[in-house]
Amino acid sequence: MSSITRLLSILELFSQPRPFLSVEDVAVELDCSIPTAYRYVRELVDAGLLVRFAGGDYGLGPRIIKLDYHLRTSDPLLAVGQPIMRELSDHSGFDVVMSRWYGNELVDTHRETHDATLDLRYGRGRPRPLFLGAAPKAILSTFPKAKLAVLFDQYADEIAQSGLGATLDDFRASLLKIRRAGFYLSRDELEIGVSAIASPLFTDDSDEAVGSLALIVPTQRLEFANLDRLVESIREAAARTSQRTRSVVGSRGTDAINSSHTISRAKRST
CATH class of the missing domain: 3.30.450.40 (GAF domain)
Structure with missing residues (x-):
């Protein structure tokens, strides 16, 4: 699995019963190190695909909403x-x-x-x-x-x-x-x-x-x-x-x- 595929697979981890994830959660799910998980998460945050909350967990970011709007209008x-x-x-x-x-x-x-x-x-x-x-x-x-x-x-x-x-x-x-x-x-x-x-x-x-x-x-x-x-x-x-x-x-x-x-x-x- 390529790095970009692993990175984007993080978005698939979110669900209705699991709306928030920690870096440790990502590391476990992707079977990777904490530093690698943090690097993936940081890249997604920079792209607006994830957002960090006060408690340290992450959720889906504003770019997702924009992409959904584009999909609906296009x-x-x-x-x-x-x-x-x-x-x-x-x-x-x-x-x-x-x-x-x-x-x-x-x-x-x-x-x-x-x-x-x-x-x-x-x-x-x-x-x-x-x-x-x-x-x-x-x-x-x-x-x-x-x-x-x-x-x-x-x-x-x-x-x-x-x-x-x-x-x-x-x-x-x-x-x-x-x-x-x-x-x-x-x-x-x-x-x-x-x-x-x-x-x-x-x-x-x-x-x-x-x-x-x-x-x-x-x-x-x-x-x-x-x-x-x-x-x-x-x-x-x-x-x-x-x-x-x-x-x-x-x-x-x-x-x-x-x-x-x-x-x-x-x-x-x-």
């Missing part, structure tokens, strides 16, 4: 999706959540709240289980065979426990049904009393989803809701978000190419 999927999510929440009467798949992590990136009393266990930035709930299953259903095989090798037990299958063939067959439907409905999978209907999101012409939109419905209200209409609404909202995001991403790519050509011409002229 992500085209989020920029396009927010007004569509707000519209869907207003019309349906339910919360709408956007989730993104990053590497082998699934996190919620935005929630449009209609029911302020609905306390969800997971929120923006908190990693969610990869195989439980509507969001991950809607996303996984679009993954190519090779990627599903790699995931099955790594998470066979979790996949079986989620009901997606005890073998790779069963896993792929379960996801193929979801892919054909274009959505997935979960009932009390992630949280008791909470159901969700999710549909995949795309940012380019690839058939592999990068995220999902989900309607969050209290399970007790699900039996009284017009399920067909909810499914139609979430599929339409996800499709509209994907289409508009593709246009934005495509236009940015064209702008970048045009800019590159302009720079090249300018260099030749000099």
Whole structure:
């Protein structure tokens, strides 16, 4: 592991139950000397990624907040999706959540709240289980065979426990049904009393989803809701978000190419 990787891995040590760390904690976790741990921590403090508190412990610094703001304002999927999510929440009467798949992590990136009393266990930035709930299953259903095989090798037990299958063939067959439907409905999978209907999101012409939109419905209200209409609404909202995001991403790519050509011409002229 390189020094920069070890240094940045310190940020992964912070969590909700462990918001503060001492230099000694870092040394133990990284299995390094106290002076080395102190040097790593000092570099992160200088970069604004950590901040030192009066008691001597360290917590996440202001640069993290700035980076989160930049992420929220620069992500085209989020920029396009927010007004569509707000519209869907207003019309349906339910919360709408956007989730993104990053590497082998699934996190919620935005929630449009209609029911302020609905306390969800997971929120923006908190990693969610990869195989439980509507969001991950809607996303996984679009993954190519090779990627599903790699995931099955790594998470066979979790996949079986989620009901997606005890073998790779069963896993792929379960996801193929979801892919054909274009959505997935979960009932009390992630949280008791909470159901969700999710549909995949795309940012380019690839058939592999990068995220999902989900309607969050209290399970007790699900039996009284017009399920067909909810499914139609979430599929339409996800499709509209994907289409508009593709246009934005495509236009940015064209702008970048045009800019590159302009720079090249300018260099030749000099």
